[in-house]
Amino acid sequence: MHELQITERILDIVLKHASGQDVSKIVRIHLRIGALSDLEDEWIQHYFDYLSRGTVAENAHLAIKRGPAVLCCQSCSCSFEVKREELGNAQCPECGEPSVELVAGREYLIENMEVL
Amino acid sequence: MSDAVRLIEVKEEIHADNERVAQGLRSQLGQQKTFLLNLMSSPGAGKTRTILKTIDTLRDRFRFGVLEADIDSTVDADLVAARGISAVQLRTGGFCHLDASMVAKGLAALDLSALDVVVIENVGNLVCPAEFDTGAVRNVMILSVPEGDDKPLKYPLMFTVSDVLLVNKIDYMALSDFDLQRMRERVLRLNPRIQIFEISAKTGQGFDQWAAWLSREVSSFIGPVSNALTGSALPPAQH
Numbered sequence: 001m002h003e004l005q006i007t008e009r010i011l012d013i014v015l016k017h018a019s020g021q022d023v024s025k026i027v028r029i030h031l032r033i034g035a036l037s038d039l040e041d042e043w044i045q046h047y048f049d050y051l052s053r054g055t056v057a058e059n060a061h062l063a064i065k066r067g068p069a070v071l072c073c074q075s076c077s078c079s080f081e082v083k084r085e086e087l088g089n090a091q092c093p094e095c096g097e098p099s100v101e102l103v104a105g106r107e108y109l110i111e112n113m114e115v116l
Numbered sequence: 117m118s119d120a121v122r123l124i125e126v127k128e129e130i131h132a133d134n135e136r137v138a139q140g141l142r143s144q145l146g147q148q149k150t151f152l153l154n155l156m157s158s159p160g161a162g163k164t165r166t167i168l169k170t171i172d173t174l175r176d177r178f179r180f181g182v183l184e185a186d187i188d189s190t191v192d193a194d195l196v197a198a199r200g201i202s203a204v205q206l207r208t209g210g211f212c213h214l215d216a217s218m219v220a221k222g223l224a225a226l227d228l229s230a231l232d233v234v235v236i237e238n239v240g241n242l243v244c245p246a247e248f249d250t251g252a253v254r255n256v257m258i259l260s261v262p263e264g265d266d267k268p269l270k271y272p273l274m275f276t277v278s279d280v281l282l283v284n285k286i287d288y289m290a291l292s293d294f295d296l297q298r299m300r301e302r303v304l305r306l307n308p309r310i311q312i313f314e315i316s317a318k319t320g321q322g323f324d325q326w327a328a329w330l331s332r333e334v335s336s337f338i339g340p341v342s343n344a345l346t347g348s349a350l351p352p353a354q355h
Contacts, residue, residue, distance in 0.1 A: 002247070010130060013126065036272060037273075074308055087306055088305055090305055101308060102306070108131055109129055110126040111127065112124060112126050113126060115123075116122075
């Protein structure tokens with residue numbers, strides 16, 4: 001629901017990194033978004049296309065990779081990945097302990113961008 | 117001019133700016149000795165009523181203020197202000213959540229030197245508010261019985277970021293097939309550290325335990341209270 005605000009941040013950040021780097025065009029932006037985010041990739045691109053008009057980022061493609069949700073067992077400290085829909089039923093694959101803590105899955109990272 | 121594609125490393129977290137503002141706000145509140153609580157839930161879960169009942173329970177101990185966020189109305193702030201509680205309405209103008217900068221603006225409209233606790237009533241929504249650090253010291257969420265025990269499966273992030281879950285409208289349980297035990301197991305799997313209190317903001321059930329938790333948290337954050345409510349408060353701040 002807040003794709004617009006997130007997209008504005010993405011544009012601000014990539015334009016900041018492009019400035020002074022002799023960039024004529026940003027072709028592709030690689031993002032990693034955690035599995036727990038409820039954002040729709042299609043809408044992020046849609047807003048980006050709108051917001052980036054007239055900038056070097058116009059027509060850039062957002063390549064969004066979904067990062068996994070990673071849990072850490074509170075008992076044996078092992079880390080393991082789970083699907084988002086399994087979060088409420090997760091248990092440690094090593095020791096069966098149901099008490100687990102989320103250690104990754106919330107990130108919104110701009111990794112890098114391909115530019116001309 | 118070369119038309120070879122180059123790679124520029126960015127490695128920037130999109131929420132980093134908000135988190136910086138939120139951290140700054142928390143340390144400022146620590147210095148000013150004001151505890152900030154972020155209350156989140158879906159629309160109609162009973163946020164306003166829970167706030168009013170909580171303040172009624174603790175008003176002899178702490179001085180409360182409220183930040184009301186709504187997309188476009190002042191009905192909640194009016195209700196709170198009618199009880200003589202300092203309230204600021206933040207109209208988010210369509211935004212589905214509050215971020216730390218919006219909260220900082222709202223706090224600037226309150227006299228924090230006269231308040232021990234400020235409660236943020238976040239926008240009614242179980243999705244977006246979970247993603248934005250407001251600068252609050254503690255996050256509290258409400259799940260009300262009529263919403264159903266499957267909500268932890270549908271909105272896992274909200275349950276993950278909350279320090280406390282208030283299960284409200286517990287007086288409605290007899291009319292519902294809500295399975296408390298199943299909900300508890302689901303929530304604890306998402307967040308083993310969460311505190312769960314069963315309450316009814318209508319009847320007052322469970323408020324003793326919830327208020328005791330809140331009192332402890334506030335006292336440990338702001339230190340000994342200057343007993344402002346019995347007239348022996350600190351002298352007025354010098355301007």
